[in-house]
Ligand code: ATP
């Protein structure tokens with residue numbers, strides 16, 4: 001592992017550490033060329049929400065967990081950034097849910113697929129987990145999408161009723177919703193197409209979400225005692241950003 005020199009007392013330590021993880025992932029061949037740019041867009045929104053899990057995100061997370069736990073065929077779909085930043089916790093979650101995790105990337109190359117699959121296999125063995133890792137041999141297609149990005153596994157994404165798909169592209173998210181699935185999106189940008197089309201959108205950073213899902217797994221109540229509306233939840237995230245900006249602007253005089 002390349003040395004990470006930042007001091008934990010640095011105010012941007014967490015953010016710098018995530019950049020370091022992604023830099024290493026890029027060197028290993030886990031990421032597409034645009035991955036760091038996508039992360040930068042996320043970072044900007046994270047800055048605006050205060051680099052924390054806000055209340056409406058925690059509500060969406062608990063709602064998502066309820067749906068995952070009560071699904072017939074849940075699945076977790078991961079891309080390069082998600083694998084690098086949250087692979088370990090999502091493997092733990094898959095093990096708790098007894099569901100597969102499927103590597104599904106937008107810019108699919110056999111080499112990158114293999115590097116991501118190997119990375120997950122390594123974490124799985126290190127943690128002694130028993131999880132089916134799919135993606136090596138796609139044998140189904142997501143209807144309504146063209147080209148390699150439609151590829152998926154029949155026993156994973158294709159047959160799932162509830163899918164956790166962090167950092168998904170808007171198009172693919174829409175196609176998954178059109179298949180009748182409950183689509184759980186993680187996206188720091190409440191204005192993205194994915195955020196707006198998902199069934200449950202968690203406006204939070206993917207590694208924080210993965211940890212929250214694992215930490216709340218056992219305590220999750222059997223019944224949800226609060227209603228959930230995705231549009232209202234997105235508006236609450238935007239309201240939080242607006243109010244933070246007003247607070248922040250009051251100190252610049
Ligand atoms: P869409 O296709 O949904 O309209 P987009 O094209 O703006 O979205 P993409 O490039 O498809 O965005 O995906 C990147 C998205 O992932 C951005 O919306 C960004 O905010 C979000 N994102 C990036 N890194 C993270 C992260 N670590 N945690 C949560 N969200 C993130």
Ligand code: MG
Pocket residue numbers: 169170171
């Ligand atoms: Mg997009």
